[in-house]
Amino acid sequence: MGFGTVSRGGSSRWPDQRLCTVEMGPPCHTSCLSRRKSSSSPKIKVDLDSSTGIAVMKFQSPPVNSLSLDFLTEFCISLEKLEMDRSCRGVVVTSALPKIFSAGLDIMEMYGKSPERCGEFWKAVQEMWLKLYGSNMVTIAAINGSSPAGGCLMALTCDYRIMAENPRYGIGLNETQLGIVAPFWFKDTMVNTVGHRTTELALELGLLYSAPDALRLAWWTSWCRRTRC
C-alpha cells in the first residue's frame, strides 16, 4: 500500500480546486482499462447534452446495478471519455432501474474467485473511486432508489447528492451487517461528507438512512419528493 495523491480540478470546469492525499494501492491507468474486456450489452447509458455540457450516466444493469468487474470497467471507460470531451462540464449518475440506484459491490465477484480475479476486481473498485473523486467535472448523484454499501460509496464520491424520498429507499455503508469491515477509504469518503461521529455510528451499526434522515445529517442539501428523479 502506498500513498497516492488525487487532485480535483485545475480546469475552468471546476472553480474550486481541492487536493487530498489518500492511502491506497497504485492506481491503474488507461492501459489497464483497455486490457480489460467489457461485456457486449452496455450496462450504462450515457447521454451528453452538448447545449448544456451536462452528461447523464444511467445505470441499466438488472436486477440491481451491482458493481461487477464489467460494470466498473464500463463506468471508468465512459467517465474517461467524458473527461476527455472538453464540452462536458458535469455528469449526473443515476439509475434507469426502478427502486434501485446500486446494490453495491457484486457479491458474486467476491465469492469463489481466484486471488488474481479478486485482485483485478478490487483494483477496478479503487479505480472507479479514483476516477470519480478525481474528476475535474462537477459530479452529481441523483439517487433514485436504494443505495447500500458500494452504491453509497459511489454517491458519496460525487460532489453533490440528491435523493428521491421514498420510505423503501435506504442509503449507507451498511457492510457491517454482512460481516464486512468497510475499507478505510470508504470510511474516509463518508467522513468527508457527514463527519466523524455520524460515520462512526453508521459504520458500527451498519445503518441505512432514509432521504430525510440523511438530509438531517448533512448528506446533501436537498431531496426530491418524486420517487423517480
Ligand SMILES: CCCCCC/C=C\CC(=O)SCCNC(=O)CCNC(=O)[C@H](O)C(C)(C)COP(=O)(O)OP(=O)(O)OC[C@H]1O[C@@H](n2cnc3c(N)ncnc32)[C@H](O)[C@@H]1OP(=O)(O)O
Ligand atoms: C475484498 C473484499 C472487501 C470488501 C469491502 C467492501 C465491502 C462492501 C462493499 C459492498 O458493496 S458489499 C455489497 C453490499 N450490498 C448489499 O448488501 C445489498 C444487498 N441487496 C439488497 O439489499 C437488496 O437486494 C436491494 C438492493 C435492496 C434490492 O432489493 P430487492 O428486493 O428489490 O431485490 P432482491 O430480490 O433482494 O435482489 C434481486 C436479485 O439481485 C441480487 N443481488 C442483490 N444485491 C446484490 C449484490 N450486491 N451483488 C450481486 N447480486 C445482488 C439478489 O441476489 C437477487 O438475485 P436473484 O435471487 O434474483 O438471482
